[in-house]
Structure formats: structure tokens, C-alpha cells
Amino acid sequence: xxxxxxxxxxxxxxxxxxxxxxxxxxxxxxxxxxxxxxxxxxxxxxxxxxxxxxxxxxxxxxxxxxxxxxxx
Amino acid sequence: xxxxxxxxxxxxxxxxxxxxxxxxxxxxxxxxxxxxxxxxxxxxxxxxxxxxxxxxxxxxxxxxxxxxxxxxxxxxxxxxxxxxxxxxxxxxxxxxxxxxxxxxxxxxxxxxxxxxxxxxxxxxxxxxxxxxxxxxxxxxxxxxxxxxxxxxxxxxxxxxxxxx
Numbered sequence: 001x002x003x004x005x006x007x008x009x010x011x012x013x014x015x016x017x018x019x020x021x022x023x024x025x026x027x028x029x030x031x032x033x034x035x036x037x038x039x040x041x042x043x044x045x046x047x048x049x050x051x052x053x054x055x056x057x058x059x060x061x062x063x064x065x066x067x068x069x070x071x072x
Numbered sequence: 073x074x075x076x077x078x079x080x081x082x083x084x085x086x087x088x089x090x091x092x093x094x095x096x097x098x099x100x101x102x103x104x105x106x107x108x109x110x111x112x113x114x115x116x117x118x119x120x121x122x123x124x125x126x127x128x129x130x131x132x133x134x135x136x137x138x139x140x141x142x143x144x145x146x147x148x149x150x151x152x153x154x155x156x157x158x159x160x161x162x163x164x165x166x167x168x169x170x171x172x173x174x175x176x177x178x179x180x181x182x183x184x185x186x187x188x189x190x191x192x193x194x195x196x197x198x199x200x201x202x203x204x205x206x207x208x209x210x211x212x213x214x215x216x217x218x219x220x221x222x223x224x225x226x227x228x229x230x231x232x233x234x235x236x
Contacts, residue, residue: 002116002155002186007201008145013208020217033221044229047203050190051221054204 011058018055026055076112078135086110093133096150100157100192103164104129112136117147120156126164131156147205151189151198155205158188167234175227183210187228191235203228 005013015026023029030052037043081089090108097106103126113119117137121130133153141149162172162184172184183206190202203224211220 001119002147002152002205003182004114004116006140006143006146010201010205010208013211014204017208017211017217017220021221022218042226042229044225044232047225047228048221050196050200050203051207051224054200057200 008061011054011061014051014054015058015062018051027052030055078110078112081110089133089138092149093131093137093153096153097131097157099194100154100189102129102131102153102157102160103127104131104160106131106133108133110135116140117149117152118156120159122160122163126160129160129164131160147201148195148198150193150195151201154189154192154198155185155202156189157192158185161188161235165234168231171230171234179209179213182206183224184227184231187224187231188235190228191231 018026021029023032030048034045034048034052037045037048086108089110090106093108094106104123105128107130109132111134113132113134113136115132115134117134117140119132119134121132123129131153133149137149137152140146140152159181162168162181168184168188172181175184186202186206186209190199190206193199193202206228207220207224210223211217215223
């Protein structure tokens with residue numbers, strides 16, 4: 001079962017998990033990983049790119065929510 | 073507390089939902105019975121029931137799956153159904169049952185079902201959502217963030233070769 005947690009909450013939890021990646025930002029970590037994985041057997045660029053994209057979407061959503069709260 | 077009841081729908085609306093669910097299940101190569109139940113469940117919207125044979129497996133989809141599909145902050149109907157179809161593949165596809173046996177346990181089953189689901193959907197955003205869900209699920213076993221990402225990357229890479 002997919003569970004009752006909304007996608008928005010899963011994205012928030014994902015951002016929390018990835019915040020612990022050893023880099024100045026998770027985005028920078030993914031950039032380096034994607035570059036390193038290019039052309040390497042056993043690496044899956046698509047999955048790395050997906051996680052990077054999810055992270056970007058979660059951050060964008062957080063920014064627009066903060067903006068909404070401050071403009072009220 | 074009274075049980076929550078879904079808004080009443082006429083026969084045509086229910087039949088449309090049933091058709092939509094059946095179409096998605098067929099697109100994801102589900103084998104067995106597919107049913108739409110106009111009721112709320114505690115399942116999050118859908119449930120895979122393992123039968124004595126693949127043809128008797130049952131995919132149940134409930135009202136909340138359609139409500140979640142309408143919510144832009146929630147999983148789509150396709151993602152919800154693909155996750156359940158992922159469970160069936162994991163238990164029925166001989167190449168995938170090997171993976172399932174090696175990585176047994178409730179958490180791994182959910183992780184693998186989401187990753188398989190991410191390979192079945194056609195919408196890239198649904199795929200991203202399911203990969204994200206698998207990652208969050210795997211993190212609950214206490215691995216470091218790097219190990220979680222590497223494991224998800226490796227597992228999905230392997231599943232890509234096995235899911236047809």
C-alpha cells in the first residue's frame with residue numbers, strides 16, 4: 001500500500017534525508033555524483049537526476065510557501 | 073465517531089472510475105481482477121491482494137485514490153496503482169521474486185514496489201515521486217544519506233534490467 005502520507009510530506013521528508021549528504025548543499029552533491037557517474041557501468045544517472053529534481057521541486061515549493069506567508 | 077462516507081456518485085460515474093482504474097492496471101500489465109470500490113479505506117487508496125494464482129490476484133482501488141489524484145500535493149492515481157502493480161510484479165515475476173527474496177522484509181518490499189512502480193509509469197513526475205517515496209522509506213532503517221541514495225540508485229538500476 002502506498003500509505004496515507006501525502007506526496008508533499010514525502011517530499012519534505014526526502015529533503016530532510018538528503019540534507020545529511022556530505023556537501024555544502026545536497027544539490028552540489030548530486031551535481032558531483034552525476035558527473036562522476038557519467039559513462040560508468042553500474043551507475044544509474046536517471047535515478048540520481050530524479051532525486052535531484054525532486055529536491056529542487058521541494059525547495060521551490062518551500063520557497064513559494066514562505067513567500068505566501070510573508071506577503072499576507 | 074461516524075464512519076466517513078464518500079459523496080454519492082451515479083452508476084455512470086462509478087463505471088467511469090472502474091474503467092479508468094482498469095485501463096491503468098492494464099497499462100501496467102496487472103494480471104487478475106481489478107475493482108473500484110466507492111468507499112474509504114485505511115490503505116491510502118489502493119490495495120493489492122495476493123491470490124492463489126496470478127489470475128485471482130485482486131487490485132482494489134478506493135475513493136480516496138481519486139481524491140488524492142485531484143490534490144496537486146498528493147500522489148496521482150497512476151502512481152498509486154503503479155505502486156500496487158509493483159507489489160504484484162515482485163511476487164509474481166520469477167526474475168523479480170529472486171530480488172524480493174534476497175531483500176525481504178516489509179520496508180524492502182515497499183521500497184521495491186515503489187521502484188518497480190517508478191519504472192511502470194509513463195509520467196516522469198510520477199516516477200520521481202515514487203523514487204522519492206522509496207528513498208524516504210529506505211532511510212527509515214537508519215542508513216546514512218549517502219548509503220540510502222547509493223542503494224536506491226543500484227536497486228533501480230538492477231530493476232530496470234528486470235522489469236519488462
